[in-house]
Amino acid sequence: MQQINIGDIQLAVEMQGEEGHPLLLAHGFPLDHTIWQPQIDFLADHCRVIAPDLRGFGTSGVTPGTVTMERMADDLAALLDALRVTDKVIFCGLSMGGYIGWQFWRKYRSRVLAMIMCDTRAIPDTPEAADGRRKLAATTLKDGPSAAAKIMLPKMFAASTWDEKPELVERVRAMMEGNSAAGIAAALEGMAIRPDARELLPGIDVPALVIVGEEDSISTVDEMREIADAIPDAGWVAVPKAGHLAVVENPAVVNEAIAEFITL
Ligand code: MLT
Numbered sequence: 001m002q003q004i005n006i007g008d009i010q011l012a013v014e015m016q017g018e019e020g021h022p023l024l025l026a027h028g029f030p031l032d033h034t035i036w037q038p039q040i041d042f043l044a045d046h047c048r049v050i051a052p053d054l055r056g057f058g059t060s061g062v063t064p065g066t067v068t069m070e071r072m073a074d075d076l077a078a079l080l081d082a083l084r085v086t087d088k089v090i091f092c093g094l095s096m097g098g099y100i101g102w103q104f105w106r107k108y109r110s111r112v113l114a115m116i117m118c119d120t121r122a123i124p125d126t127p128e129a130a131d132g133r134r135k136l137a138a139t140t141l142k143d144g145p146s147a148a149a150k151i152m153l154p155k156m157f158a159a160s161t162w163d164e165k166p167e168l169v170e171r172v173r174a175m176m177e178g179n180s181a182a183g184i185a186a187a188l189e190g191m192a193i194r195p196d197a198r199e200l201l202p203g204i205d206v207p208a209l210v211i212v213g214e215e216d217s218i219s220t221v222d223e224m225r226e227i228a229d230a231i232p233d234a235g236w237v238a239v240p241k242a243g244h245l246a247v248v249e250n251p252a253v254v255n256e257a258i259a260e261f262i263t264l
Helices: 033-043 069-082 096-111 127-143 145-155 159-164 166-177 181-192 198-203 221-230 251-261
Strands: 002-005 010-016 022-026 048-052 089-094 112-118 208-213 234-239
Touching: 002 069, 010 033, 010 069, 022 033, 022 069, 022 096, 033 048, 033 089, 033 166, 033 251, 048 069, 069 096, 069 181, 089 096, 096 112, 096 181, 096 198, 112 251, 127 145, 127 181, 145 166, 145 181, 159 166, 198 221, 208 221, 208 251, 221 234, 234 251
Parallel strands: 022 048, 022 089, 089 112, 112 208, 208 234
Antiparallel strands: 002 010, 010 048
């Protein structure tokens, strides 16, 4: 794990693998880069994996207030600059990481070789959803990160994961509770004002792969199918025995799909 100065803060980043395309992994909310551990371990033989903790999460720097998806995309571009990564990257985003991915595409498309979107959404929050996020931000600042974990954890997994993988559930709970209240609240405020990304989808003129857990209740199969249909060259993988965190619930299927895709 390295700490990289990107200007106003330091980002923690894990890098594995020597050969192949750079694969930039943007984690979801309220997680950290270790949600990608199965992908980091498996894909390091196929590409150069770059897995940062996003601003406000893990062991990266925290800025209170509002951290927009655009700002996190700017952070990732600055991180690539600091790491002297000049090759185009395969951007792989999970949920909030996907929201950041749309903004990365909008601002830095010349740096993108391909996009992998896992369990994410292109539509913005409804006013009610945005309001709920702001309330959760306030509660988290008052009561600590476990307040956010209490709301988010129940939405993360397929039924079989709850039954068969209690240790995974506990690992994700600990990951959520290990983040700072200020970082969680700032990302909630940022997600609440994220723009509609649907207009970007027809213009994505690089290969894309859309991955969704068959039991995802946040970014549903139907909603992700619409994303895949709107992107001109998008592959599609529906992952069985997986909910919103397909990347850890059924990593074998996800890893094989990504490994095949990144041979492009
Ligand atoms: C995530 O996994 O990043 C979150 O579920 C995103 C969200 O709350 O919209």
